[in-house]
Amino acid sequence: MLTRVSRILEYDKMKEQLKKHTTSTLGDEKVDQLEPMYDFEDVEFHQQSTYEGTKVLRLKGQVQLGGIRDIRASVKRAVIGGMLNEQELLDIASTIHASRRFKTYIEGLVDDEIDVPILQNHVEDIVPLTDAEREIKQSIDENGEVLDSASPQLRSIRQQIRQFESTVRSKLESITRSSNGRKMLSDAIVTIRNERYVLPVKQEYRTHFGGLVHDQSSSGATVFVEPESVVATNNQLREAKSKEAQEIDRILHELSQHIAEYEQELLTQLAIMTEIDFLFAKAFYSRELKAVQPTLNRDGQIDFQKARHPLIPQDEVVPIDVSLGSEYRSLVITGPNTGGKTVSLKTIGLLTLMAQSGLHIPCEEGSEASVFQNVFADIGDEQSIEQNLSTFSSHMTNIVDILDNVDHESLVLFDELGAGTDPTEGAALAISILDHVYDVGARVVATTHYSELKGYAYNRTGVMNASVEFDVETLKPTYRLLIGIPGRSNAFAISERLGLSSDVIEQAKGHINEETNQMETMIQTLEERRQQAEEAWEEAKQIRLEAENLQQDLETKWDQLEQNKDRLLEKQEQKAKEIVDEAKKEAETIISELRDIQKQNPAIKDHELIEKKKRLEQAAPDQERKKKPASKPKKAGQDVKLLPGDEVKVLSLEQKGHIVEQVSDKEYEVQLGIMKMKVPKKDLQYIDRPKPIEKKPLATVRGSQQHVSAELDLRGERYEDAVLRVEKYIDDAVLAGLHQVSIIHGKGTGALRKGVQQFLEKHQNVKNTRLGGSGEGGSGVTVADLK
Structure with missing residues (x-):
């Protein structure tokens, strides 16, 4: 059943798209093995693993996964004592390097406080086989050649080989350069036959050089002769190369034995990196589709918002909104052929399978998918020539199989239910099938042409009508899915647009019964109201967007105004401070002069002191103050x-x-x-x-403290007026016997608070100050302890 559903819903084609993002054949195998999962926790885990991959791609852009090779056969052969060749050993080293590099990469993410627990758990089991990797790379170069440094013996043998080769070539090249040699040779070059250095000699001079003939040209005019003068050296060279081959085999066999010792670690690394390759293939595929991680549920509820079929090009696909399993369990989609009903059906089915496979789905954020135990589908023409079955028979065979296995945890998709037989019987059969599936408790989506099923959805609770939109003006489908509105036949409207006589159309309408006419009229009214509602919605959406933009602009300007105000206040406070400091200096000078005058002349005249007092008052800052009338x-x-x-x-x-x-x-x-x-x-x-103060005994006044409040509210006061009030208030509070008072200045810009606290700190009757606690007004209140 799953194989057939996968083919119908094009699940396999989706997997081919996913394969494009793997980096190894092992990743391809993992994709081939991919199937929907039916355990909720498994689906949730693999959805989260895909999310971690997309998170890494979003934050880092890319991830290095190249270098993973399928080394399973090589490792097994090494374990049973086989010798691995150079390329197999390089593949093992490449896989070790890729594993070690990825482990370091994930550890770096964790150090950067990027939360990827699934990936972190994967790499914890990777053992960096640095020694094995280094041993291979020190013995074999990137081209698969065993290096001289692989062993001292190999280095010595190759030095001998180079010496023998140099001797042979030197002797042969001397022949090619001689006048006799050029006359007797077909070409003045040194070549190789049967792994021995030879000369191309003309046929008539083949015995001139002695030695051995190894080959001849196709025409027979040239023979390849190993001159007698180099036979001995060639023999030594061949013997040295034989020793080289033996030493290389020994080195490869030794490396293979070392690899066999790491069998478990290598196979574990390979399994982990295969899983990692698959995980990031899902992440890359999610990014390509602009997909999202759906919210999962066990309740059979689907809510796909702006769902897009992954196999349709993104610049052509029309998003659909689909909801199922909450207010209604059955959805009946009607509409014309080629209007998009089948695509909508396949989109629902394929996205459900993708979600249950741990893949993100191409929808908007907030979309929801359910974990079904079965997904059934009867879509397309399944006619079987071999079994001599008609289209109707083929569909019914499949439907019978579905009805035998469906349960309350199933999603069922029917395409053109009841088609292929008499319309009246087909419609009745379709209604009966839908009722049966609904009674079982399954979720079902069905497409149909039958107008009887439009009324069916209205007369059944838990069943909803839907349709694919058709533009009568352009005579083309829009492929939009409209929930709650049944599809119209549009036959008369299309015929009229194509030029059919209005008399013929009116006569045709007369053959339609009144009930059908009422149904078409109702559907048309619903469509018109839907279009009006959509237009109103778009208009409201635009107005809201403009209002949000206006609010944002106002907030920006308000912030700028507040910043400018704070800067101006700070500037004015600084200026006022400078004025006050200057006034203090002047005041201190005046006070000093007054004291000197009193010391020098105790009988000081009143007008002189008055003049000094007047000068003292004039030294105060001359600032304009707003006063109440x-x-x-x-x-x-x-x-x-x-x-x-x-x-x-x-x-x-x-x-x-x-x-x-x-x-x-x-x-x-x-x-x-x-x-x-x-x-x-x-x-x-x-x-x-x-105001007159009621005279009381001193002890009574101080004991009651009723004529002086324990709080002074300065909110709304200017700084200069506030300081004068505080000065008088502190004196009154001391006389009243208060030990603690609260000055309420508010939070605001903090200028008033700062000024009040500076004044209190210098006041001779204030012991200490602090800001109010959580129940005392916080930073809007300064509490002063009095001496």
């Missing part, structure tokens, strides 16, 4: 009664302070930094009044 400060005379503690501004001095007490109706004592001075009421501008 605030209500305009009011002057003291604008219905605001000033109270002790109110924050005010002395207009004439452009200085801020707070009211100490009211001296008179028109004058107030104001605290300006370290100075107190009396200021007229009209020169004061009201700014703010602090």
